[in-house]
Amino acid sequence: MERIPILRLRDCLLVTIQVDMHDQLALTLQDDLTELIVRHQARGVLIDISALEIVDSFIGRMLSNIAAMARILDAVTVVVGMRPAVAITLVELGLEMPGVRTALNVDAGMRLIERALEEERQAGHGRSKG
Amino acid sequence: MELLTTTIRNEADVVTVRQRARQLAAMLGFDTQDQTRISTAVSEVARNAQAYAGGGKARFGLNLDGEHPLFSVEISDQGPGIPNLQSILDGQYVSSTGMGIGLMGVRRLMDDFAIDTGPKGTKLRLVKHLPRHVRPPSPREIGALVGRLAQESGPRIEDELYQQNQEILRNLEELRRRQEDLRSLNAELEETNRGVVALYAELEDKAEQLRRAHELKTRFMSHIGHEFRTPVNAILALARMLLDRMDGPLTEEQERQVGFIQKAAGDLGGLVDDLLDLARVEAGKTPLEIAPVAIEELFGTLRGIIKPLLRGDAVALHVDPAPPGLEMTTDESKLSQILRNFLSNAVKFTEKGEIRLSLSLDGGQVIFTVRDSGIGIPEENLETVFEEFSQVRNPLQRQAKGTGLGLSLSRKLAALLGGEVWAESRLGEGSAFHLRLPLHHPSIPPVQAEEEEETHPAVPAPALDEAPILIVDDDPAARYVLRQILLAENRVVAEAGSADEAREWLDQRPPCLIFLDLVMGTGIDGFQFLAELKRNAATAAIPVIVCTSQSLDDSDLQRLTAATAILPKKDVRRDTVAGLLQTIFPKGAAS
Numbered sequence: 001m002e003r004i005p006i007l008r009l010r011d012c013l014l015v016t017i018q019v020d021m022h023d024q025l026a027l028t029l030q031d032d033l034t035e036l037i038v039r040h041q042a043r044g045v046l047i048d049i050s051a052l053e054i055v056d057s058f059i060g061r062m063l064s065n066i067a068a069m070a071r072i073l074d075a076v077t078v079v080v081g082m083r084p085a086v087a088i089t090l091v092e093l094g095l096e097m098p099g100v101r102t103a104l105n106v107d108a109g110m111r112l113i114e115r116a117l118e119e120e121r122q123a124g125h126g127r128s129k130g
Numbered sequence: 131m132e133l134l135t136t137t138i139r140n141e142a143d144v145v146t147v148r149q150r151a152r153q154l155a156a157m158l159g160f161d162t163q164d165q166t167r168i169s170t171a172v173s174e175v176a177r178n179a180q181a182y183a184g185g186g187k188a189r190f191g192l193n194l195d196g197e198h199p200l201f202s203v204e205i206s207d208q209g210p211g212i213p214n215l216q217s218i219l220d221g222q223y224v225s226s227t228g229m230g231i232g233l234m235g236v237r238r239l240m241d242d243f244a245i246d247t248g249p250k251g252t253k254l255r256l257v258k259h260l261p262r263h264v265r266p267p268s269p270r271e272i273g274a275l276v277g278r279l280a281q282e283s284g285p286r287i288e289d290e291l292y293q294q295n296q297e298i299l300r301n302l303e304e305l306r307r308r309q310e311d312l313r314s315l316n317a318e319l320e321e322t323n324r325g326v327v328a329l330y331a332e333l334e335d336k337a338e339q340l341r342r343a344h345e346l347k348t349r350f351m352s353h354i355g356h357e358f359r360t361p362v363n364a365i366l367a368l369a370r371m372l373l374d375r376m377d378g379p380l381t382e383e384q385e386r387q388v389g390f391i392q393k394a395a396g397d398l399g400g401l402v403d404d405l406l407d408l409a410r411v412e413a414g415k416t417p418l419e420i421a422p423v424a425i426e427e428l429f430g431t432l433r434g435i436i437k438p439l440l441r442g443d444a445v446a447l448h449v450d451p452a453p454p455g456l457e458m459t460t461d462e463s464k465l466s467q468i469l470r471n472f473l474s475n476a477v478k479f480t481e482k483g484e485i486r487l488s489l490s491l492d493g494g495q496v497i498f499t500v501r502d503s504g505i506g507i508p509e510e511n512l513e514t515v516f517e518e519f520s521q522v523r524n525p526l527q528r529q530a531k532g533t534g535l536g537l538s539l540s541r542k543l544a545a546l547l548g549g550e551v552w553a554e555s556r557l558g559e560g561s562a563f564h565l566r567l568p569l570h571h572p573s574i575p576p577v578q579a580e581e582e583e584e585t586h587p588a589v590p591a592p593a594l595d596e597a598p599i600l601i602v603d604d605d606p607a608a609r610y611v612l613r614q615i616l617l618a619e620n621r622v623v624a625e626a627g628s629a630d631e632a633r634e635w636l637d638q639r640p641p642c643l644i645f646l647d648l649v650m651g652t653g654i655d656g657f658q659f660l661a662e663l664k665r666n667a668a669t670a671a672i673p674v675i676v677c678t679s680q681s682l683d684d685s686d687l688q689r690l691t692a693a694t695a696i697l698p699k700k701d702v703r704r705d706t707v708a709g710l711l712q713t714i715f716p717k718g719a720a721s
Binding site for chain 2: 025086089095
């Protein structure tokens with residue numbers, strides 16, 4: 001079965017979506033990510049969608065779901081590299097993606113994750129790293 | 131003008147359709163933003179078709195006729211329709227799959243949007259105006275465009291994989307179903323098997339019942355035969371005594387009457403003998419005595435036996451000469467019995483003409499044939515004549531006295547010898563009876579044990595002149611016959627009707643000789659009494675002559691080895707008894 005590869009980068013998971021996903025593939029990615037978050041005790045999830053030419057309601061909802069699940073599993077999700085046309089279309093489509101943070105590129109995304117985790121540490125909650 | 135039609139069957143097709151939408155939009159000069167809008171809108175609608183209706187068709191078209199050139203996408207399915215379309219379009223419907231947002235968003239993304247839904251399917255038409263500043267493509271360009279896409283839209287690897295996966299799934303399902311079938315078939319077979327086993331047991335049961343019934347019949351025949359033989363023997367012996375004038379002279383008329391009595395009793399005895407033979411063959415108790423048989427001699431004997439039966443000169447008996455020196459290995463007495471039956475049968479039913487006994491060799495087999503010029507047998511009776519007690523109705527039948535057993539017995543004896551009998555006949559012209567036997571009986575000839583009674587050494591004469599001869603027999607007639615003979619021989623006679631009475635005699639007046647019957651109505655039988663006599667030291671030395679009308683088989687003889695001699699009741703005559711006495715008391719001295 002085809003899968004979107006998920007890379008581990010320190011305590012982050014890095015997903016680069018290179019293909020136009022069909023729905024099942026999107027659901028599989030969702031499952032794989034939650035599974036790996038738990039297994040690797042990941043704190044951040046970075047999803048690069050710079051290769052995607054469209055994000056329709058289903059994929060948008062999937063991204064939203066991933067962010068929500070990751071949140072519950074105590075991880076921060078950042079979607080990076082969204083094309084302007086996609087962004088505009090998403091807005092026109094009326095799709096909101098609550099809880100999904102975005103950044104322009106991977107670098108910015110990583111910084112966003114680090115900053116978010118730092119804030120959490122200062123706020124005194126979140127996991128203590130062993 | 132239609133540009134392209136794509137089928138939507140699965141999720142991968144949704145991806146294909148939106149890619150096609152994007153490619154077409156790009157070719158028609160839409161900018162990136164519109165390309166994304168169009169393909170997103172198509173993706174939403176195509177997904178609905180796939181998810182809710184199980185698939186459909188996407189038709190891409192171009193309309194250059196109107197004021198504004200239009201790019202249209204028509205997506206149709208045969209699903210159940212969208213039941214709450216209005217609430218979706220009003221934005222009140224919230225779907226977990228994002229459908230509500232999808233349809234409303236699609237409206238915003240495209241320039242025109244038409245929807246037609248019903249229980250038989252849904253058709254959506256999305257329209258986008260071509261960009262104003264871009265020259266619409268010429269038909270030629272469009273043709274090239276579509277051609278390019280058609281080339282691209284060859285079968286994709288995912289499609290093929292998907293197909294193969296589907297096929298594997300179908301095959302697996304088929305396989306599972308076949309296994310299921312096989313299992314149920316197996317179960318059914320097992321069930322059937324159990325039924326067969328039960329049936330088999332039942333059959334076995336029935337066979338056992340039949341066997342028992344048959345055995346009972348045979349035992350009955352044997353018993354009846356024995357019961358008959360006893361009085362017949364008595365009648366014969368008494369008639370003989372009368373004819374021997376042992377009790378004074380007879381008038382001529384009396385002699386003739388006694389002669390008839392003797393003849394009738396003799397016939398009856400023959401019938402009883404046949405019956406007993408048949409019973410013994412059926413019980414499988416007939417021992418075979420396989421030995422070399424000289425056929426020439428046998429033929430000679432048969433001629434001697436049959437000749438006297440012929441009535442006058444009207445019927446001639448021909449015995450074809452057997453090949454000189456021909457020797458068979460078989461049971462002579464049984465072979466002779468079969469041929470005698472054939473011949474006497476022929477004599478009975480032939481009034482004039484001839485009776486011919488002949489023989490032919492057929493490989494390792496010998497075929498004996500008895501042919502007559504008698505009344506013949508109707509064809510439908512050719513088989514039944516071999517059945518017990520069957521006789522064909524005919525004028526001669528009333529004259530001829532037959533038992534109806536002869537041919538049946540012949541067939542059974544032939545089978546015993548490994549051969550067969552059959553008949554052919556033409557009514558009014560004569561019959562032929564055939565017997566086919568192997569030249570050499572397949573069984574190994576049993577070693578002939580010398581008969582004990584023949585070789586029993588003569589016992590030294592006891593010096594007990596005054597001692598009586600004791601007759602132990604429950605049948606008064608048999609005792610009477612024997613007594614009369616013994617008295618005629620000047621012997622002292624004592625009689626006992628049972629073993630108990632005999633014991634009293636043994637105590638009071640030990641006999642010098644005992645005639646012992648085997649089957650007695652009361653108390654122990656002759657076998658047991660003989661054993662008792664031989665166990666007891668006081669009586670062990672007394673010679674015992676077993677005098678019986680029972681047919682004895684090997685096992686019986688085995689139990690009678692202690693007897694000095696065995697005298698069949700039918701042979702109880704003055705000469706035989708005298709001979710025995712002579713053997714046992716060589717002095718021959720009368721008391």
